[in-house]
Amino acid sequence: MKTTRVFVPGSIGNVGPGLDILGLAVRGAGDTVVAERRRGRGVLVADAGHPNLPTDPHRHASAIAAQAALDLGGRRGRFAMTISLIKGLPLSGGQGGSAASAVAGAVAANVLMGRPLGTPELLSAALAAEATVAGRHLDNIAPSLLGGLVLIRSLDPIDVISIPTPRGLWIVLAKPAYELETRRGRSVLPRLVRRTDALHQAAQIAAMVAAGFANDAARFGQAVEDRIAEPVRAPLLPGFAQAKRAALHAGAFGCSISGSGPTLFALAGSRASATAIGAAVSRAYARAGHRSTIRVTTVDHVGARIR
Amino acid sequence: MKTTRVFVPGSIGNVGPGLDILGLAVRGAGDTVVAERRRGRGVLVADAGHPNLPTDPHRHASAIAAQAALDLGGRRGRFAMTISLIKGLPLSGGQGGSAASAVAGAVAANVLMGRPLGTPELLSAALAAEATVAGRHLDNIAPSLLGGLVLIRSLDPIDVISIPTPRGLWIVLAKPAYELETRRGRSVLPRLVRRTDALHQAAQIAAMVAAGFANDAARFGQAVEDRIAEPVRAPLLPGFAQAKRAALHAGAFGCSISGSGPTLFALAGSRASATAIGAAVSRAYARAGHRSTIRVTTVDHVGARIR
Numbered sequence: 001m002k003t004t005r006v007f008v009p010g011s012i013g014n015v016g017p018g019l020d021i022l023g024l025a026v027r028g029a030g031d032t033v034v035a036e037r038r039r040g041r042g043v044l045v046a047d048a049g050h051p052n053l054p055t056d057p058h059r060h061a062s063a064i065a066a067q068a069a070l071d072l073g074g075r076r077g078r079f080a081m082t083i084s085l086i087k088g089l090p091l092s093g094g095q096g097g098s099a100a101s102a103v104a105g106a107v108a109a110n111v112l113m114g115r116p117l118g119t120p121e122l123l124s125a126a127l128a129a130e131a132t133v134a135g136r137h138l139d140n141i142a143p144s145l146l147g148g149l150v151l152i153r154s155l156d157p158i159d160v161i162s163i164p165t166p167r168g169l170w171i172v173l174a175k176p177a178y179e180l181e182t183r184r185g186r187s188v189l190p191r192l193v194r195r196t197d198a199l200h201q202a203a204q205i206a207a208m209v210a211a212g213f214a215n216d217a218a219r220f221g222q223a224v225e226d227r228i229a230e231p232v233r234a235p236l237l238p239g240f241a242q243a244k245r246a247a248l249h250a251g252a253f254g255c256s257i258s259g260s261g262p263t264l265f266a267l268a269g270s271r272a273s274a275t276a277i278g279a280a281v282s283r284a285y286a287r288a289g290h291r292s293t294i295r296v297t298t299v300d301h302v303g304a305r306i307r
Numbered sequence: 308m309k310t311t312r313v314f315v316p317g318s319i320g321n322v323g324p325g326l327d328i329l330g331l332a333v334r335g336a337g338d339t340v341v342a343e344r345r346r347g348r349g350v351l352v353a354d355a356g357h358p359n360l361p362t363d364p365h366r367h368a369s370a371i372a373a374q375a376a377l378d379l380g381g382r383r384g385r386f387a388m389t390i391s392l393i394k395g396l397p398l399s400g401g402q403g404g405s406a407a408s409a410v411a412g413a414v415a416a417n418v419l420m421g422r423p424l425g426t427p428e429l430l431s432a433a434l435a436a437e438a439t440v441a442g443r444h445l446d447n448i449a450p451s452l453l454g455g456l457v458l459i460r461s462l463d464p465i466d467v468i469s470i471p472t473p474r475g476l477w478i479v480l481a482k483p484a485y486e487l488e489t490r491r492g493r494s495v496l497p498r499l500v501r502r503t504d505a506l507h508q509a510a511q512i513a514a515m516v517a518a519g520f521a522n523d524a525a526r527f528g529q530a531v532e533d534r535i536a537e538p539v540r541a542p543l544l545p546g547f548a549q550a551k552r553a554a555l556h557a558g559a560f561g562c563s564i565s566g567s568g569p570t571l572f573a574l575a576g577s578r579a580s581a582t583a584i585g586a587a588v589s590r591a592y593a594r595a596g597h598r599s600t601i602r603v604t605t606v607d608h609v610g611a612r613i614r
Contacts, residue, residue: 019502021510153514153530154507161517195326195498195535198505200461203328205509206516207460210468213520223460228502 003036004111007307008104009300010089011096011143012171013259016224017204019189021152023096023139025300026171030144031097032086032307033062033104037112040080043067049085049101060085061098062105064129069109072125073116081112092179094259099140102129107145107304119146123158134182140259147303149212151205163209165299166217170274172247172266173258173295174281176239185260188232197227221253221267230256237261239288246284250277271296310343311418314614315411316607317396318403318450319478320566323531324511326496328459330403330446332607333478337451338404339393339614340369340411344419347387350374356392356408367392368405369412371436376416379428388419399486401566406447409436414452414611426452430465441489447566454610456519458512470516472606473524477581479554479573480565480602481588483546492567495539504534528560528574537563544568546595553591557584578603 009030015022031049038044043063045055057063062085070079083105089097106125110117117125126141142150142160153159193201204223211220234240237257243264247255251273252266264281268274278294285292316337322329338356345351350370352362364370369392377386390412396404413432417424424432433448449457449467460466500508511530518527541547544564550571554562558580559573571588575581585601592599 017509018513020506021513151510151513151517153510161514163517189502191502192499193502193505195496195500198500198508198535199327201505202324202509202512203458203460206325206328206458206512207468209513209516210458210470210520213517228505 001112001114003034004108005032005034005307006104006108006111006304007032008100008107008144008304010100011140012265013096013139014226014229014257015208016254016256017201017226018139018208019226019229020137020139022149022205022208023143024149024165025143025147025303026173027297027300028295029088029095031089031100031104033108034084034086035066035108035112036082038080038082041077042080044082046082047084049087050091052091053087061101061129061133064132065102065105065126066109068125068128069106069117069122070113072121073110073113075113079113081109083108090175092181093175094180094257094261094263095173096140096144096259098134098182099126099130100144102126103141103144103304105129111306120158123160135186143303145304147301148299151209163212165212166215166220168269169217169220169299170268170271171297171299172268172274172278172281173263173297174243174278174285175263175293176285177291178262180236180260180262182260185233185236188236189229190232193228201227217267217269218253224254224256224267226256233257233261239285239290240264242288243281243284246280247277250280252277310341311415312339312341312614313411313415313418313611314339315407315414315451315611317407318447319572320403320446321533321536321564322515323561323563324508324533325446325515326533326536327444327446329456329512329515330450331456332450332454332610333480334604334607335602336395336402338396338407338411340415341391341393342373342415342419343389345387345389348384349387351389353389354391356394357398359398360394368408368436368440371439372409372412372433373416375432375435376413376424376429377420379432380417380420380423382420386420388416390415397482399488400482401487401564401568401570402480403447403451403566405441406433406437407451409433410448410451410611412436418613427465430467442493450610452611454608455606458516470519472519473522473527475576476524476527476606477575477578478604478606479575479581479585479588480570480604481550481585481592482570482600483592484598485569487543487567487569489567492540492543495543496536497539500535508534524574524576525560531561531563531574533563540564540568546592546597547571549595550588550591553587554584557587559584
């Protein structure tokens with residue numbers, strides 16, 4: 001293979017209580033890497049995908065992941081490729097953009113090598129990039145690669161578990177017109193948490209997994225309750241509290257911050273309900289003085305794919 | 308109904324990482340309450356079930372739960388019963404003895420009243436007793452009442468979720484010949500835990516739930532990893548560390564402390580494997596200078612029943 005084009009969907013990190021350990025791939029917007037094998041060594045960035053993204057391959061998520069994939073494939077110093085990123089996901093939006101870019105780079109490199117790498121190596125390659133640009137966690141990478149809802153059981157060694165999602169689950173994503181850097185969103189996380197909060201949080205994550213298997217969208221959304229990250233991140237997100245109240249009032253099964261924000265996500269049982277929730281959230285942000293971009297979508301069950 | 312006889316199985320609390328939120332009913336030993344309606348008011352204890360258990364109905368788990376059930380059934384001051392407990396579970400053993408006694412009292416009272424109470428009220432009545440004698444948690448009560456594996460999503464309001472267990476799951480219980488009071492086992496729990504430990508623990512609980520639905524006994528046992536309670540309780544339990552090593556070496560899928568101890572539990576994929584693990588654990592305790600009682604059993608899927 002001389003060239004390839006890989007599309008990777010965005011994702012909701014945390015999915016409420018699942019800080020760092022639960023992620024959900026979302027249909028629609030995603031990042032695309034177009035990659036071409038060339039002579040020489042290493043990975044070049046022909047198009048970084050956005051003026052604010054670096055062209056330095058040691059700092060660009062797709063290129064870091066591609067290089068890590070080449071290394072894992074035993075091609076260090078013996079393989080060269082050029083990458084162009086088509087950025088479909090917002091920067092610093094909390095929609096898994098850096099993870100999607102990383103996964104796309106890793107998968108593209110794997111395709112060009114003739115696919116020597118399996119899922120664990122692809123996760124590992126993308127994690128190398130995510131650790132550099134956003135933090136060492138897999139909760140966006142794993143669903144972006146595999147599709148659907150994924151539980152991260154362990155990072156060392158990497159062990160991820162795909163969980164079924166309830167049929168008929170609709171997702172509202174609302175991105176207010178401001179950014180929040182992942183690093184800032186992570187810096188406010190407490191190092192210590194109360195044992196009682198930790199256990200309550202664990203029970204919610206387990207309840208979401210159970211509701212996924214039991215195919216119960218309402219119970220799935222009901223367990224979206226985050227006592228660790230949301231309380232400290234919400235104050236960084238003007239309008240979030242009002243928008244969340246509006247979402248729940250409009251019938252959302254559950255609502256929280258996507259990743260480290262600023263995107264809000266809400267869960268619903270039908271397209272009509274999701275549309276109504278999206279409108280209510282948009283009005284709430286507007287009343288708080290912020291424009292917002294609303295997406296009404298569903299789960300992406302495919303993950304990374306060649307296009 | 309003038310008399311009834313209710314049997315309630317023991318249970319493993321926590322089931323490893325599920326401190327306070329995950330419990331598993333175990334076949335075999337249990338507590339039995341024989342109850343008789345009588346004239347007058349209130350609950351009398353005719354036989355406390357053990358010389359070390361109080362006959363004061365305000366301090367006996369079965370009687371406290373029975374009175375709470377009468378109150379919830381609207382019979383406060385208008386209904387009287389006498390209770391005798393046949394204690395099949397060890398005291399302060401970590402096998403859910405106080406919870407089984409409480410559930411038996413609540414169910415017996417409900418039967419004598421003509422069954423006005425549903426599951427939430429029975430859980431609430433038994434919880435009133437458990438809170439008095441052992442601590443306010445449902446992870447023994449809920450599986451003892453309902454059978455099987457139960458996740459406690461919330462205490463306030465009470466919300467419990469039954470989770471399937473993998474077929475062919477065998478359980479080894481080993482009780483060394485010393486006691487550990489639940490209150491002592493709880494007093495060492497840290498008030499604060501590291502966020503990273505909290506999230507890892509949550510991932511293990513979620514992985515156990517997923518393995519239950521996926522019918523994977525090995526993965527179920529593999530996720531039995533407790534970074535919150537076991538590290539601080541194990542030092543109170545002479546021989547536990549050696550016995551756990553022996554269990555894992557003998558092929559256990561997972562091994563931890565049952566409830567707050569001293570009983571150890573190990574999970575296996577067959578009766579033969581469980582028997583071998585039991586022998587290895589017994590030898591390890593013996594080398595550490597402690598006799599132990601070994602039970603090889605399976606999941607109790609029934610819970611409380613009239614006999």
